[in-house]
Amino acid sequence: MRCSSRRLTSYHLMMTLLILWSVLNALLLTCHVGHWQLESRLNHLLLLIFAADYLLRLIRTPDRKTFLIHSAFDLLGIIPMHPIFAVFRLGRLVRLALYHHLFWRLGLAGKWTHAFHRFLYGTGFIYLFSISIVIIVLSALLFSVSEHQSLADSLWWAVTTATTVGYGDDTPHTAVGKIVATGLMFGGIGFIGLLTSTITDFFTRQPAAQNSAPALSPDETRQLLQKLDHLTQQVDQLQTEVKRLAHQSATHHSK
Template sequence: MAKRAQRGLVIYHTGVTLLTLWSVINVSLMILRLGSHAVELTIANGLLVVFAIDYFVRLVVTKNRKIFLIQSAFDLLGIIPLHPVFAFFRLGRLVRLIRFHHLFWRLGIAGKWTKTYHRFIYKTGFIYLFSISVAIIVLSAFLFSLAEKQSLADSLWWAITTATTVGYGDETPHTAVGKIVASFLMFGGVGFIGLLTSTIMDFFTSRTTQLATDHEAQQQADLVELLTKIDTLTTKVNQLQAKITSLEKTTKKNTPSH
């Protein structure tokens, strides 16, 4: 029974992996304008439905929904129907599957960089800030689209440029609701985007400092080890010199004088 369940899990994860890669390739073709846009859009919408059903089924059957929502933040972003490009967030699912099956460890390539990735994503709070930032941007874009009668793609572009303080001005709110949404995005979105940027900078700064400290500590350790070896070698040389001197004295005593 356990082997059958394990086999079913492997088949399920393999299917998810293939569908994820298919969705990413399909969206890439749409962005590059290769192939039939109508067919690619139909495929994108079909895969969106499949991943949405998969997400909510897992949400229902999971034992700890709080942990699930945190760990599956990218899965939720991957089923946002604002723009097909959100399918790229589904690649986060593949990362978790790789970790779940310990593929890097099995291939012998697991090491410091996997630990660094885990520390950057979870211990710094990056995943939470990123999820909140994206949620604010997506919600603002959706409300802006309804209030200003704009397409979801243009509204998403407006939300991103506003949240990042770029503000090209090609899309601006004209209605009262649109201006309220813009104000909400300016205060909430800009704040979380700032925290997100600060978190990234702090991580790399601390990482650089840690590497420099580790390098200095390693140099100190190497120096201590070298000095220890020199002391050991000096002691052995002194012992050898003493033996040679003793041997010379013994030889002189045993040598008959003429």
């Protein structure tokens, strides 16, 4: 059992180092710093490692639905369109920190971690964000093929179109490209709007939730009333006992 725990800890430590390495390498590639050819090969190698790790964990997990939900950022981190997608692998570091109770050891657990988990899963942010990324990536891929543009330029076009910025530096000229752009305008903008409204709604409701007491369920209300009745009975019995002792004391002094 102890050997298995050590292996798991070593595996998590190795993945942590690889994640940090891959993110740093992706930032260097994006900023065009260092030896581009070497960093590009390293990026492809790390992408294969994380893709194989994701597939192995998906095959071995007993609950694939839960795995897909909690590992959404891992899936986004192995999208081979642009090195910057490696940044999504940092989401796994947060899960590893929660698994080993690092936030609790550092005194950061509690309210912050609960709010973070509620923001990701309770509001549905992780689902909307994943769907938005998938729509943008697929649109960029189709735009790249139909308009004969690079994946990086197509991704830039998809992001500016989905966010309604629309700089106009890249525009579709073919019929397929215009159809893809139309689909992105309707689907992408809709999900981006839901995403931003979810974020706004979460932060605007936080002060109200902190100032208001949580509502009790019918079962909790019934249990609370039962405890209150029991406490009232105990107080009545205590008052009766105090009166009896006071009466005995007065009788004893009169004699």
